[in-house]
Amino acid sequence: MSSLIWLMLLSCSTLVISTKNASDGNTRQGKSIFILAGQSNMAGRGGIHAGVWDGYIPPECQSSPKVLRLNSEHKWEEARPPLHRDIDYLKACGIGPGLAFANSVLQKNISIGDIGLVPCAIGGTQISEWRRGSPLYKQLLSRAHAALHDGGIIRAILWYQGESDTRSQEDAKLYKMRLAKFFTDIRSDMKLPELPVILVALASAEGPYIDEVRKAQLGLDLPNVKCVDAKGMEIGNDGLHLSTEGEVKVGKMMADAFTQFMA
Template structure:
């Protein structure tokens, strides 16, 4: 049985990190939902925009795999960039899509948790004041509809860099949202808050860069594993990330990566057959 996780929120959950900036994460036992079926994970996992890139879910899943080496994990991508809490209201298109995708996943997996990152679109004192009430309705409805009342919900804080970026004037009150997110996690069962302290952004000053997304995913997993809030960075997160990057590929994984390189035109047919034969003879 696949252990699956629902990914919801806006662009920093979908991921906008530049893939060229970080090593690949590839594991035949990490799956993602595509057209209702499980495929081996590749980034971008959550292709909501042409600018989609590295998100937190890949390192979350890779961290999970370190502790569950005999099991498979599945990611259910439903995040959508630029969306507010109102866009995620019960009955909205995004809410219904998440329900639909999660129900498809439940045919062949068990949903073990919900990963949420959102708030940049609600960075005003007025919207922040209503955040917990609106968010509670969304999460309670999801839990009820999917019959996952005790599945841990992991929510991440907004980056401290937001007021200093290109669009900083729109995020002057980001700390109000962080306060509401943390308060929500503290006051609701099966909910844990993860800080974004120390993480950095792409040049746009809005989206976590690829390395920070990797670290954030590890933080999400540590909160999930320990069922504890993570108000500060995890002191060994870089060590965990290095372990993930240095994990040797299995034979199946090497064959899949070779197949991909041939399919996208990065190697010639003769070289593909030669390498294919070499791997097959090992």
């Protein structure tokens, strides 16, 4: 399906997320679903060299029958890297934090059943492009709706974005307000007002205003939002994207943050 047809279908859809499956019985039986959204460091650029993924899969990102991925056709399949290969398809995708997150969660002493990952991240996007009603926003809602089709519960949104908003001082100043509105709107439209959100504070940037965006991320004052700090993580040769090692570490940090919601 072409991207144009895909967006036309999205714009004609009424996207309402049902939470009937969040009952205790279905929670035990169904999968735990996580929405992966943001830009390239969430989509995964670990192991990308000269525009090509090197194919290396670290132990933390190995596939498992207990970790599924919602593909671009809204079908579940065993999750294998790159998770965003048919979603962020205009760029080469490699290792991201998603599988390291899922495998780390499975190793913890919490009972959440199988894990379903829903890739939605698109490289190079600004927070303004995720506003309510935008194509990216509609795509996220559509994929979240499809993920619930055969049961399960949406456990959290994993968000890693902001590098593109460091290019402009105005965008950096508006980032906190725009991010808070995005989370509030997406929770409202999913009818999950207390949905946990785990976001990443930037390790790198496209422009000079990284400190302003990081301050907004670390200081976001919304309930059920936790921020993990990627500062100091290993960056690849392009100076922007996390290395494979950095992506894995961020995934584990997000898993630790999620565990706090389950305590």
